[in-house]
Amino acid sequence: MIAVRRFLGLFRNSPTYGRDQASLISGWNVGLAGLVLNGTILMTLLPLMLDPNDPDWQMITESMEFGQILGLILLGGATAFATLLIPMRLTSVFMGPRIGRYFDQIVLSGITPLRFLIGKVTSQNLFLGLVLFLLLPWFVLVLALGGLEWSTFIANLFLVWLYCIMLAVVMLWLSLYFNEVLAMLLVVGGGIFLCALGCAPIPYQPFVVTPFPALLQGVYSASGMIEDEYFRSFSSVFASCALGMMTVTGMALAAISVGPLYGIIRDNSTFGEVVRAGDSKRKRRFRFRLHIQRPSELAFFYENRDDKLRRFEGLLRWGAGLVLLAVPVALVWKVYIDVILRFFKAMSSGGELYGWFFAELMTACHTIHGVTLLIATLLFSHSRNTTYLRVPLIPGRRVSVSSLDTLCFVLVLLFSTGMTLGFPAWFNLSLVVPSSLSEAVESYNYSRMTSANFVSEGWKGTIVLSLTAVTVYLLQRTLCLAMWMKSVSFFLVVVLYGVLICVLPMAFGLMMGEVHELREYQLLYRSGPAIAAASPAMILGTQYWGRPNSFLYDPPWAMFYVAHGSLILVSVLLLRRLSRTLRLEYLNAAAKENH
Amino acid sequence: MVTAAIEIDNVTKTFDDLIAVNRVSFQVPRGATLGLIGPNGAGKTTLLRMISTLAVPDSGDVRVEGKSVRENPRAARAHLGFMPAEFGCPRNMSIEEYLDYFACMYGLTTAERAVRIRDVCELTDLMGRESVMVKGLSTGNRQRLLLAKTLLHDPSVLVLDEPASGLDPRARNELREIIKTLASLGKAIIISSHILPDIEDISDRVGILEAGRLVLEGDLATLRAHTGTAQRSVRLKVSSEDLERTSQMLAQLRGVSTCEIREQMIVLSTDEPNSNFVLAALLQQDIRVLQFAENEVNLEEIFMRSTAGKVT
Numbered sequence: 001m002i003a004v005r006r007f008l009g010l011f012r013n014s015p016t017y018g019r020d021q022a023s024l025i026s027g028w029n030v031g032l033a034g035l036v037l038n039g040t041i042l043m044t045l046l047p048l049m050l051d052p053n054d055p056d057w058q059m060i061t062e063s064m065e066f067g068q069i070l071g072l073i074l075l076g077g078a079t080a081f082a083t084l085l086i087p088m089r090l091t092s093v094f095m096g097p098r099i100g101r102y103f104d105q106i107v108l109s110g111i112t113p114l115r116f117l118i119g120k121v122t123s124q125n126l127f128l129g130l131v132l133f134l135l136l137p138w139f140v141l142v143l144a145l146g147g148l149e150w151s152t153f154i155a156n157l158f159l160v161w162l163y164c165i166m167l168a169v170v171m172l173w174l175s176l177y178f179n180e181v182l183a184m185l186l187v188v189g190g191g192i193f194l195c196a197l198g199c200a201p202i203p204y205q206p207f208v209v210t211p212f213p214a215l216l217q218g219v220y221s222a223s224g225m226i227e228d229e230y231f232r233s234f235s236s237v238f239a240s241c242a243l244g245m246m247t248v249t250g251m252a253l254a255a256i257s258v259g260p261l262y263g264i265i266r267d268n269s270t271f272g273e274v275v276r277a278g279d280s281k282r283k284r285r286f287r288f289r290l291h292i293q294r295p296s297e298l299a300f301f302y303e304n305r306d307d308k309l310r311r312f313e314g315l316l317r318w319g320a321g322l323v324l325l326a327v328p329v330a331l332v333w334k335v336y337i338d339v340i341l342r343f344f345k346a347m348s349s350g351g352e353l354y355g356w357f358f359a360e361l362m363t364a365c366h367t368i369h370g371v372t373l374l375i376a377t378l379l380f381s382h383s384r385n386t387t388y389l390r391v392p393l394i395p396g397r398r399v400s401v402s403s404l405d406t407l408c409f410v411l412v413l414l415f416s417t418g419m420t421l422g423f424p425a426w427f428n429l430s431l432v433v434p435s436s437l438s439e440a441v442e443s444y445n446y447s448r449m450t451s452a453n454f455v456s457e458g459w460k461g462t463i464v465l466s467l468t469a470v471t472v473y474l475l476q477r478t479l480c481l482a483m484w485m486k487s488v489s490f491f492l493v494v495v496l497y498g499v500l501i502c503v504l505p506m507a508f509g510l511m512m513g514e515v516h517e518l519r520e521y522q523l524l525y526r527s528g529p530a531i532a533a534a535s536p537a538m539i540l541g542t543q544y545w546g547r548p549n550s551f552l553y554d555p556p557w558a559m560f561y562v563a564h565g566s567l568i569l570v571s572v573l574l575l576r577r578l579s580r581t582l583r584l585e586y587l588n589a590a591a592k593e594n595h
Numbered sequence: 596m597v598t599a600a601i602e603i604d605n606v607t608k609t610f611d612d613l614i615a616v617n618r619v620s621f622q623v624p625r626g627a628t629l630g631l632i633g634p635n636g637a638g639k640t641t642l643l644r645m646i647s648t649l650a651v652p653d654s655g656d657v658r659v660e661g662k663s664v665r666e667n668p669r670a671a672r673a674h675l676g677f678m679p680a681e682f683g684c685p686r687n688m689s690i691e692e693y694l695d696y697f698a699c700m701y702g703l704t705t706a707e708r709a710v711r712i713r714d715v716c717e718l719t720d721l722m723g724r725e726s727v728m729v730k731g732l733s734t735g736n737r738q739r740l741l742l743a744k745t746l747l748h749d750p751s752v753l754v755l756d757e758p759a760s761g762l763d764p765r766a767r768n769e770l771r772e773i774i775k776t777l778a779s780l781g782k783a784i785i786i787s788s789h790i791l792p793d794i795e796d797i798s799d800r801v802g803i804l805e806a807g808r809l810v811l812e813g814d815l816a817t818l819r820a821h822t823g824t825a826q827r828s829v830r831l832k833v834s835s836e837d838l839e840r841t842s843q844m845l846a847q848l849r850g851v852s853t854c855e856i857r858e859q860m861i862v863l864s865t866d867e868p869n870s871n872f873v874l875a876a877l878l879q880q881d882i883r884v885l886q887f888a889e890n891e892v893n894l895e896e897i898f899m900r901s902t903a904g905k906v907t
Contacts, residue, residue, distance in 0.1 A: 015699035019685070022692065102683030104649055105744075110672045116700075304669060462811035 007015035014119025015111070016093065024126050034134045036085070041077035041138065049205050056223075063222035066149020072215050074138050075156050077130050079211050082164045085190035086124055087171045091180040092184045093120050094297060103300040113301040121168040132353075152218065153368055155238050159211035160247040166209070166252075167191060173252040176260050176298060184477035184543035192564045205237070213237050258309060258317060261386045263302035265409075318404045321379050325412060329372050333419055336364060344431060361424060362458050366540065369420040372493075376412040380405040381476045382488045388583050409473055417466045424458040455513065464560060468536040472497055476573035481578040501563070505535040509555070529555045534563035582592050598661050600625045600674075600752050600783030601646060606655035608641055615641040617807035623783045623800075625751065628774065630798030631787040632898060637804040639787045640680070643756050646785065647677040659752050676750035680757040682737050684729055690716075690740055691725035694747060701748040715743040718771060725867045735766035742773065753777060755786040759793055769846040771797050805902045819892060829863050829870045831877075832860070832886035841882050848876055864892075 011017060023029070048057050048237075060069065099104055106116070131422045142148055167187060174183035191210070198205065198212035201220045217237045309316055340361060347357060384403050390398040476493045483489040509532020511519055512525055519525045532538045533555035542555060599622035607778055608616040616638040623629045631639050644650040646657050650669040656663050662670040685696060691712065698708040719739040732740060745753065755774070759767045767790065769898045774797050779783055788794050794801060795815070802812040811818050833841050842861050846854040850872055854863040863873070870889045877884055 009704060013699050013702060015696045015703060018692075018695060018699055062628075096685055100683050100685045101681065102685065104677070104679055105683060105697065106700065107649060108647060108675060108677050108747075109697065109702075111700045111702070115702075118701075173736055308668065452827075455819055 008080055010115055011105075011122040014115050014117075014122070016116060016124050017119025019096075020089075020120055021126060022122035022227060024123065024130060030130065030134070033081075033085070033130060035129060037077060037081045037134050041073060041135075043507070044073045052277075059223050060219055064218065065141050065145070066151075067145035067147035067235075068149060068218070068270055070138070070145060070158070071142045071148050071153050071217045071293070072219070074142065075153075075211065076215055077158050078135065079160050079195065079215070081131060082128070082160070082196060083168060084188060086127065086164055086167045087184040087187040087191075087288075090120055090126065090168060090171045090175070091184050091400070093117065093172060093180070094175060097300070098297060098438065104295065105224060106300050107303045110304050112257075112306065113259055114253070116301060117172050120172060121165060124164045125161070127515065128161055132557050149218075152234060155234070156215055159181055159214050159238065159241050159245070162242060162249070164244045166249045167300060169249050169252040173255050176256065176263070176532070187222070207239070208237075209248055210242040211241060214241045214397040219448055220344075239416055247401060257306065258320070259302045259305060260298060261382060261391075263305075263312070263318070264386075264391065265387060293578055298326060302397075303556050311395050313391040314399055317391070318380075318408050322408055322411065325375060325379060326338050326415070329368065329416070332368055333423070336368065337423065339429070340364075344427075348431075359494050361427070362461060362543075365420045365423060366461055369416050369462065369465055370469070372416045373466070376409050376416075377473045377476050378490050380409040380412070381473070381480050381490070383484050383487050383489065384481050384582060385484060387481060388579070390490075395554050405477070413586070417462060420462045420465070421459055458546075461540050464536050464539050464557075467561070471567045471571070474568055474575065478571045478574045478578065480574070481582055502537045505531050505533075506538040506541075508532060509535075509538060530559045533559035536560065536564075574592060596709075598658075599623055600660055601629075601785060602658040603642075603646065604656050604658070604660075605631075605658060606645060606652045608638075608644070608645060608650060608653050609766070614807045616645065616652075619807075619809045621654075621802055621809065621812050623752075623785060625783050626778055626781045626782040627799045628778045628786060628797055630794035630801045631785060631804060632789070632791060632794055632801060632894070633804035634902060638807040639804055641676070641757060642804065643754050643785065643787055647675055647754050648672055649677070655725055672749075674751050676745040676748070676753045676839050678741050678745040678753070678755045678758055680760060680819065682741055685731075687725050688729050690721060690729060693729050693740065694744060697744045698747050703748065711749070715746045718746065719743040720769065720811070734761045735763065735769075738762060738766070738770065739891075742770075745779075751782055753782050753784045755784065757788055758786065759788055759790050767793060791894045791898060800895065803898060803901050811897075811901050815894065815897070818894075818897045818901070822897050826869070827865055827870060828890050828892055829861075829865065829873055830886070830888045830890075831861050831863075831873075831884060832859070833877075833882055833884060835859065841877070841880075844876065844880060844882075845873065848873070860886075 047054065052058070055204055083283055097106060171183060171187045174186055177183075178186065194207050195210045195212050197207040198210040199216055200207075201216075207213065214234065214237045219233050221234075273589060344357075382405060387400075387405075388400050389401050391404070393399045393404070472493060475497060479489040479493055483492075509528050510529030512532075538555060539557065539560050601623040603619055603621050606619050607614065618643060619638075621629070631636055631642070633639050641650060645652050646659065646662065647708050648659075648664045648671050651665060652843045654896065657671075658664070659671040662674065664671045664740060684693065688696065694712045694715065695708055698711060703711060712725075713722075716725060719742050721736070721739055721743055724736070727736075729737075730742065738761075742755075742758065743870050745755075758768055758774075759839050762770060766778040769792055774784060774786065778797070778799075786794065786798065801818060802817075811821055813821070837858060838859065838861070845851055845861060845863055850865050850867045852864045852866060854861065856862075865873070874884070874887065
């Protein structure tokens, strides 16, 4: 009982709940909400009013009661309304303390970030209540028309409620990383996009993070647009939607509790000075000062974060990062292996294995490998204001963020490389070789292959990809030392590497091979394959999917290693040089100007 | 062993090459009030922020009710009430909403909030004004409200940074009374102010900071002793023909520490409990006294003597 009371108290005693409750019922809010909501619903009904003889409408109205349809439209309207307005209502959550400048008082109150923010989430219940209240006349109409399935309606209403809570939590989560207005635009845009995808009549609807798949299930099922067994059952679609939204909400709540790394102030710092000397001047220069203001403000909220988190900061953050990456990757591998095995059984029943199967298998392995390492690069790198922050890994042992990042990236690299090398090898040794299968020669590209080449050919591409990932990671870590936001540096690295190393050399090679006039320039022509070989896209492309032309049939691989070895060397040297000055800043005392 | 409510142990804080607080140590027991005075830039606010867990000492430690602000700041905060010099306030709130908002932050339940808000309003004389909007409050009422907010969670340690700044004499007087009441309730109070008569009136002990160092700390008698300042000073006026003779006579009188002529008046200091013996000597010598005034040496004089006007 006490635990339940405490749990409820978490919501009721959140200061933001009281504030939001106080500001909810105002003439302006009610009027605006009523106007937008009724406008949304009328817009939905407009096609029916304009063209009642439309065959699609007729098909739906013949298979469903009009009261039932109107009930769904009301809930759909409420969902659309929530998508637009809930993120907007939450843009003030961090702005309030900024305008009132009462950060000190937040710290001293001992309030945890989750308790401060949770009130804003739970107050969405009141907002949804207001929305439903404004829809009362419509509900009366629904009842008058009849045909409403109460159980379905209530289940859908529950999903709309879950959706409102999910939107609020996700908005608050993103607000920790982006400016509130930007976060609001992202959530509204993402919400609209997912709602639109959720409306698509596709079997195994994957976009179950909005109520629309469940709202429209009845319509699609009745109209016969979907014949899939799974989608024909409302309960399974309802369960998928509820689970999807609860998973996203849970993850966002966990992320809010943990908070961004730049919410931790460094040891020799003081509040309002989280970055380094000279920030006050920069603050004045950059009006929005996203990279400076936000960390120092968030530090006030996260000063009272959970004690366990505080003691095991490194273990929990990087451990969670590894788990969050490893679990989906492992799942993808599992699904992929199952699919390959099923496919292999079907194919090998004819006693032959086609050459393209090898290419498909390796390409899929390398896609998983590449995407895993790309996510790891973003996940395990940090911008200059946190790179050398020392966090407690376990009580009594503090480790720098940069060391933890490196360790985690190396672990992911080893795991992913191991899987990418191991799976084809296991597949070859345990399935292909014992089956004594031969490859049917489908095209001249695979004429050299034997049944054992899954291993002998496969490892080269894996090493190329791993080396590419190490290069990109080092470039990212280097650029991070000069940037305030790792997402920006990641974007720059991916674009620059993609254009300068992947695309340009390949384009040059292709041009040399294709444009005959250029062959007059012998030096260029002879160096064409070597330059093209610097690109990992070129290497992987020629290995598995055949040569683009005879000119690049067998590019010199050594060039790839030379180019990437040089890039790695330059990155390491730059990293050492830049880190020296930055490390000193971390050791220095707090800046006077912010005193 | 009974520990003091606030223990400051050899605390130092630097900002780049500036030493804001330099090896400061003192204690404040429960029910006592310590006045912290010093020139602008002496490090008072930095010291108060360290006590309030808002800044981390570079070395040394501060313990609030035995809880280290370095090792366990969250536990220390539970005992702390910090009244900052600036009034930070959420927008568009009435006094009651403001107090309720912060009471929620302190984690008080709905029932507790109602009782505490009533209590602090009563204590700070805000009763009956709960519905007044915060942004329209006078400076005096703002300070009252800030103090009320500081008391919401019933802290045992109060850190007040310039609470009387900008207040008129009547409001200052009321604030003094409130602080005295709080001290009588057993709270340990540290108060920083430039209004020395107020500090003198409400503090049991006074700490004088200059250039980050604690120059003096103790009760007024101790401070006087340390600065070599006598207990009382007497200013008297005699006719000009008696001036020199009277000065020489009084300088040789037992109990007189110093005696000098300033602006045609004799100024002497004494450690005796009263200055009747001076009057008696004058009457005995049949010297006509035109003016006679006896004063206790005040904090301002001690402050002026003990500081050199250095700032960090």
